Amino acid sequence: MTRLIIQKAKQSTPAIASKVDKNPTKTDSWLQALPPNLRELTQHSMGPLLLDLEEIRLRIGRPILFRIGLHELTASITGGPTSQLEEGYIVTRQDLERTLQVLSQSSLYAWEEELRHGFITIPGGHRVGITGRGVLDKGQIRTLKDISGLNFRIGREITGCSEHVLPYLIKDGQVLHSLIISAPQCGKTTLLRDLIRQLSNGIAALGLRGVNVGLVDERSEIAGMYLGQPQYDLGLRTDILDACPKAEGMFMLIRSMSPRIIATDEIGRHEDVAAINHALQAGVTVLSTVHGNSYEELKQRPVLNELLNWKIFDRLIFLSRRKGPGTLEAVLDGKTLERVR
Amino acid sequence: MGALCIFVGCGYLGFKVGDQYRQRTEILRYLQNGFNLLETEISYSSTPLPLALTRIAEKMRGLSQIPFAHAAKLLKHNQGLTAAEAWEEGVSCLALEFPLSREEISILVLFGHGLGCSAREEQMKNIVLAREQLRMAERAAEEARMKNQRMWQYMGLCTGGIIVLVLI
Secondary structure, three states: OHHHHHHHHHHOOOOOHHHEOOOHHHHHHHHOOOOHHHHHHHHHHHHHHHHHOOEEEEEOOOEOEEEEOOEEEEEEOOOOEEOOHHHEOEOOHHHHHHHHHHHOOOOHHHHHHHHHHOEEEEOOOEEEEEEEEEEEEOOEEEEEEEEEEEEEEOOOOEOOOOOOOHHHHEEOOEEOOEEEEEOOOOOHHHHHHHHHHHHHHEEHHHOEEOOOEEEEEOOOOOOOOEOOEOOOOOOOOEEEEEOOOHHHHHHHHHHHHOOOEEEEOOOOOHHHHHHHHHHHHOOOEEEEEEEOOOHHHHHOOHHHHHHHHOOOOOEEEEEEOEOEOOEEEEEEEOOOOOEOO | OHHHHHHHHHHHHHHHHHHHHHHHHHHHHHHHHHHHHHHHHHHHHOOOHHHHHHHHHHHOOHHHHHHHHHHHHHHHOOOOOOHHHHHHHHHHHHHHHOOOOHHHHHHHHHHHHOOOOOOHHHHHHHHHHHHHHHHHHHHHHHHHHHHHHHHHHHHHHHHHHHHHHHHO
């Protein structure tokens, strides 16, 4: 039974899994954020699947859940993984409180800003989403208390995953304005991260010298900054503005760091469009991502419709999970909407 | 020669007991200084607790740095301990080195229960409360010192003298 579960789960892991950074020290970094009892339970029950885990969910009074691809498993009380969720280990309030203390290094006061946004970034660049009761101050969330759930999102660095996309993004030695489009969990951020790394370092095979890249990482997801250090390799010439609103961050970078490329994640607000426009005026190339299943779906959203009508982006890259996260579905010319791949 | 040894020995014991009153006041005062530093680390720079405690321990002198240093060490090694548990261990280590009163231990342990597990504002309140309690404990220890330190010193010397006289 256990072997069957492991086989099923492994089948759902990325098509590009061979390039996934399965460095045990990186696994260690998120395991260290669990209290000893949950750490042991996870190690014991998920053993061979540990390096493929994508999410761990802890909710008070409900079973611990592990997600690998589209499969959800739990740790049975008797040991080993099981897909029978009712047999799983039930998370207690003490488990949750202790986990929060361990992952915040017993310094919740140092993570107030992060708590306000609902997540904490831990060493290794992994993110832990937090739910609880909001404490309001003048109508704004000041912090969270009575924590009820935690979601460990285990970040993956897939070095080289942008290699099959890069030839479509470079023309005459210039990087084209590009927008990566996909539904959540399809590898947008992972692809963007590797693109930044490659463009920052330079790609000799494509005749591109390394350029200064400015990254506005509003949700600390691309760089996984922890105490001022990026936890992922983002190349030699990348400047990072962490936890900074996208639009403001883009203006700041253009003013202060003179980047050739500005990268940011999940655009969609009016002010983002204004900032992208400003970047274009300054002659800076824009790389970004957006949630969406298709071009038609994006057109239904007023802000993105406006952005697409301007035909700012030279390349629209569509990803899916059809053959695992990061499956390249199509690359369109943003101006003519012709398929270039 | 024997008489001299008895006299010096009793005198030493008297001075030693008397000195404990001075040391207690000193430890309580230095702990308050430590809490002042912790307040600065938390309120101005939001330094994570393991680093904040390490910095404070480096700046402190004598026995009062023990709970800070020990708790920092435990939290740094990430053994899954909470701040309250690490701090309590540190207080136990201090109590092994110096006979703290039950009330003093209780102030320190209660302070640990609120350590690191809430927002900055609550942390400040916790530190202010503990510091105030330590100030009161220091005042009581100072009064006890004024009353008893000299007495123990004289008592040691006098006891030594009486024993010597009885033996002669």
